[in-house]
Amino acid sequence: MPPDPILSVRGLTKRFGGLTALHDLSFEVAAGEIFGVIGPNGAGKTTLFSCLVGAQAPTAGEVRFRGERMNGLSTNAVVRRGLARTHQIVRPFREMTVEENVSIGAHFGAGRRRGAEARRRVADVLERTGLARRARSLAGTLSIGDLKRLEIARALAAEPACLCLDEVMGGLNPSEIVSAMSLVRNIRDGGVTVLMIEHHVHAVAGVTDRILVLNFGEKIAEGPPRGVLSDPAVVTAYVGADDEEAAS
């Protein structure tokens, strides 16, 4: 267990009617860590993120961020306290430019920047995510790779202390994955703790400090990537669920 957790989850359970999406899940993330969450489809990864940021109310359990209880807060309140997320299926504001999209995060996120300060923040984020050249383009005209970057850029502009990335590498080609991995490291080096859900096991292993493996809503392993990925329970879960994913 990390000595100084920025995020701590205790006994988190989420049920939809009769279906249990998350069962009694507990873990802690240290400040400055890159923490991976992996698991087969339907393991409850996205539900976990939704519960963390208050988009869904957990059935039981507690989420603490920087010591403060997040349960019951609305999503925007959680984000303004410094815990932000991206969406697996990108959700750009299509009729705004890239710059305007990012400025929403700068204006209303944890930083609440206005005027020149906001413009500086936006320019800085666009530069770091490699979107500066598309700043004036309408978001609706971007390629999928750029849309994934925009999703990250907007969330970064909100100045989170901890950023939850939901499958930002899905649908990218190998060279794009490499640059996404270096972007993730760059984000952490900028002082942001990163929580990432990923399908690409190797990409996760290459960038994370620790990994949590979910299966059917329960934790089956947690620890440094090398050890976790050779854990028999993890191998079984992956091979049992989907051969292709284990190979990827």
Next chain:
Amino acid sequence: MKRLPLAAAAVLAAFTLAAPLFLERGTLNDVWSLAFAVILASAWNILGGFAGQVSLGYSAFLGIGAYTTVLLSLAGVNPFWTLAPGAVVAALFSVLIGLPAFRLRGPYFTIATIGVGEAVRVVASSVSFTGGSSGLRMPAGSFDFTLNYEAMAALAVATVAISAAVTRSAFGHALAAIKQDIDAAEALGVGSTRFKLGAHALSAALVALAGSLYAINFQYIAPSSVFDFRLSLAIVLAPIVGGVGTVAGPVLGAVVFSTLQIKLLSVPALRDSYLFIYGGLLILVMLYEPKGLVGLARRLLARVRRPPVLPPEAARAA
């Protein structure tokens, strides 16, 4: 390029305000109606266009403004001092309605607002302090049309200026984000309920102010005049036909609608078919140009400027 519309707007505003100097009373009346329509359309557009929350219950705010003015005037208050209280009551009512209603999304919100509008109309025509269905008359006293005209014109100019200011502000950006994807907006820290409530209150207050001036001008209000179906339709249809979510759209729509209204009143054959015209316009706009006249103009302009339309791949490469 950006200066031109601004200059045109300033000239138009100055002309409207100075109109009593050179226009005769009949024409001035028409401009008064136009200003009234511009206020309703532009104010509605702040919530319905910028934030994308389509409400069909705005006649409630018009009614609140009008009734507050008449009731306070009957209690001995100078009519022009009743404007602010009317706006405040309408804003408070909008928050009261909005707190629960903004939990609903899209069409569900719209249906709820039909319910609210109907409930207010029914209550106003059945309780006794509003004079029931026979309505209320302003206390006898001197009434200055020019003063009322100036107030209405100034309010129209102010409303358009406010909506232009909103589009440039962080508040306006938040509304645009809410309109395009409310969950994504929330995930970036936008407190959507708070902003929707703000937009609702601002537009409700502006509509209530127009309602107060309306009551002072006609010196008599009744459910059949304040909650007139044609009027409540125009509040929604003018911005939609003109182009929701833009500053110019509602103004354009208001011009179209008040011209139509004036023509409708003078030509008997048209008077009986206004619903055909309104309904037909709405159908056409929804099927062919959901961004209204402004959207149509933009499309035409774009075609004039660069005739060959780039295929998407080329556009991306550019």
Next chain:
Amino acid sequence: MQDIAGVLVNTVISAALYATMAYGLAVIYGVMRIINLAHAGLMMLGAYATFALFTRFALDPFLSLLVVGPLFYLFGVVLYRLVVRRLPRSGATPSMESLLLLFGVWLVLQNFAYAVWGGDTQSILTAYTMKSVAVFGVRVGVPSLFVFLGSIVSLVFLNVVLKATFLGRAIRAVTQNRDAALLAGVDADRISATAFGLGTAFAGVAGGMLSSLYAFTPDFGRSFLLKAFCIIVLGGMESVTGVAAGAFVLAFLENALGAWTTLPTSLEDAASFTLLFVALVVFPQGLPGLAARLRTALR
């Protein structure tokens, strides 16, 4: 002061009519995820169609439903093919465009009625309009009784169509799981046309029955639209038993308010609009959602 029996008998009678009225909205919503604002105009037109058949051909208003139903089905299919289909396909949530488009259709229908029948208040007076009979010791108007029977027949008919015909089963499939049904090769266009026709037919029939109970003008139908909407919200939008339950709840509240409070009749409608508002906000998943939540809480 009315007794419980009186309230219950009247509740059952109005609930049947309300359910007929609400199924028209529900079937269209279920298949197309469209909120049919023109429903009010269609009910109004149903009332006038019945009125026309009554005055021109002396056709009994309840027999004329046999003409109005099929006629409105065809009208609904035509309306779908000519107008509604041209909308961009809406996804899983209802689009604002469809709502406003059908609002436009409603306005056009109103104007049509003004042009043909004028704006005067009309009503249908038959030999039995003023007659009443005793049901469980409660005096009930004969037209109300006929409306009850007509509603039951319509609802049974709808149930048979949905359960026993191919198109009906497809409608149910799309309603319950839209994506799965469409993936399974259900012809969305044909199903939508059928659903829109059925919804329109139900609006017409409901309007025809309303014309025996109420006076009407081209503006008629708005409060009934809101009631129908209130019912499908309470009923959970797409469940068949839910709609029946929603209709019963609304009818009971109205009859109870009328019988046991001194609320003026003019404010009764305001009460049901308030209920609509509360229902929308408090039970977004309607009564079935409430029931599910209670089950979870008790477990």
